[in-house]
Amino acid sequence: MNKFMDKFMKFFEEKITPPLTKVSEFKYLIAIRDGIISTMPLILIGCMFLVIYNLPISAWKEWITPRAGVFLIPFRVTVSLMALYASYGMGYALSKSYKLDGVSGGVLTMSAFILANVPKTVLDAASGKELGWALPMEYLGGSGMFVAIICMILSVEILRFCKAKNLTIKMPEQVPPSVARSFEALIPGAIIITLVWVVRVVMNFDMNAFLMYVFSPLINIAGNSLIGLLVPVILMCLLWTTGISGDSVIGSIVRPIWLVLMDKNMAAVAAGGVAPNIGVEGFLDVFLWVGGTGGTLALCILLLCSKSAYLKEVGKFSIIPGLFNISEPIMYGVPVAVNPIMAIPFIIGPIITTTLTYFAMSFGFVAKVSVMAPWTLPSPIKAFLATNDWRAIILVLINFTIYLLIYYPFFKAYEKKMLDEESVKVQA
Template identity: 55%
Template sequence: MEMFLKWIEEKFMPPMAKLSEQRHLRAIRDGVISTLSLIIVGSFFLIIAQPPVKAWADAIAPNVGKIMVPYRLTMGLMSLYAAYGMGYSLAKSYKLDGVSGGVLSLAAFLLATIPVNADAFITAATKAGVKGGAPMGWVLPMANLGGAGMFVAIITMIFAVETLRLLKKYNVTLKMPEQVPESVSRSFEALIPAAVIITVVWFIRVWLNFDIQTAIMNLFKPLVNVAGNSLGGVLVPVIFITVLWSAGIHGMSVIGSIVRPVWLVLLDANTAAVSAHQALPNIAPEPFFQWFIWIGGAGATLSLALLMCFSKSEYLKRVGRFSIIPGIFNINEPLIFGTPLVMNPILAIPFILGPVVSAIIAYAATAAGLVAKVSIIAPWTLPAPIGAMLATGGDWRAAVLVCINIAVVTVIYYPFFKAYEKKMIKEEQQEVEVA
């Protein structure tokens, strides 16, 4: 282990540390971190709205819609807030006006989502005999404004700020007299860049009807056709989901939405087999991934949260301690965007490797009959050992398997975590010296 840590420190860390300081990657990291307070608060409302105990869930069922409002307007709009934060950070790195960079990035991101006339749907429902609601006018679909839209937010942010930079570099801006207030002057300086950015994004999204989200789906569709009831079918979605998350793309939204129909068919077959008192045919329906692989969330980050709780870096320690409770309930956005794991070349390797190894262990144990196959969809906010027991019909060995995977993934994360911790401690010491 000491030799491995030395190799990481001397050979692996220098190029990865240099890559992590790249201007655009740093802007993405800082912008995403700026949403951390909203993500943390929103995640707790999600736990309250979907408690793991059925009696509690039944008691609050009439008010779930109200309880979920803060979640939908915080975590549900994560990419919206991040678009501004990333644009602000990148603009400041170029010594441009941060507010202008943030606003232009936000506008470009919103233009990538086409509003929908809700009244048309209400009218159609009324004609079909369904009681219509009150007129709503034009509404903005929220599906791609949360974590699923992060990749679009990154692309539009880079385009917006780089356009602002180039136009200012070549003096294609409106200059105001010195006596004009600075806030007014900034607005006019951003006028021409805003016109260019809005026109280009509008033309691509509306007139060319090019949907980045759909393009991503189509790109990865052939790659997940092999997903199914085999080790390869387990590993393919695991690898692509974690790789996409590492790049700032909501992996489950991209890959999960495509392979989920396959998972549901596998689960239905297992459920039917249980009802008929027959042997379960399938190893890897969706609950298999939920309880044996995504322990604590994508990337099996509960292990990382445990390590961070005892970190020597003050920042990592704090992030770990306020992420550990959501992580127990399989909500890891605070950790993913607080560490951050997005665009983090150092922690990307265990983020991908950990779930791969745990998937192999879980598949082998299930195929060998050491653990019962899953046949039940348990509430996803349950702690993993409990959820695994319920999903396998009460098999206590499933809880043991979860604990084994947590331990194995912790060992995988450890050397990379220590390398990243050392980097963070150095940065913290430099900030203290400057102060």
């Protein structure tokens, strides 16, 4: 078995890891990751209002339901505008990676994204009187993330092209830098706004609706199929076994899809319904990564009971981070990475817990994730907050037990190896 794992890990490390790593290093993917991460504080704040709104207390539900419109306004202006905020963050990050003005890139991207969502006239339902312009919110949340990404690429690349070809208005040196930068963005801004206006308004081509139609098969596979969950989970674990952060590499690729699915879940729950999608990022964070990627909190517990002096020390300095889902100390301390013995349970465990959790949600035994809870919360607490379902706590504990059982024989085999090495050192 070890020889097979050695050969497999060598093949994966030499043939699969390099192209995946190169993909994750694309400037666009890095900008997407950084832009989305910049919205996390707002999303977490908005989600807390959704958690409080959905507290499973009958008297509270009876009182708050008629007041939902007022109470959920912070949720609407944070989570429901996720793509709008991310568009600025992504444009800023990509511009900075090209050594361009980040503010100009962010503003131009956001303006293009807003124009792609065409403001509409609002009429009073009773009198028919025109009240003014309003921006439809349907595609300003996670559902609009694909168009936000396109607007980022379009806007920043035009800004970069104009800068390279000197198609900018240059102000005298005496002009303050902030004013000069705003004039430098004038020509590329005019090109961007005109181009998006022609496509969206003159040609009446709805980019959001088109992209949602194109990506709907992929979204359905990712959101509600077992294979759509297993593929990213397995790839993440395989990359970690080679020493590369699989969450960063694979997460940066699939996160836009996860956000679209999560947006639909949150909108459904905010409207008093049931979350429709299983495959959101919280599925992994809450139920699979108990103690970090690979469910390594179970391994931390085993290490604390180890007869090996070295492994016991690793368990001591890994247990506290593990309780808060930080796995790096144990990943590189044991190590789990580049370790054929520990790689086996590290990959097999998440496959089993993914399958179990998927069917538990498919059959309605546990509610689907509908709230983005802070990833550093201990898993049982995070499970309840993310689903508003006490049964989620039981599922997390079951998954943790599965990890304990799967890690145990491999831990004992590795412990024996370490004890033999330690005894040789003592004799020397």
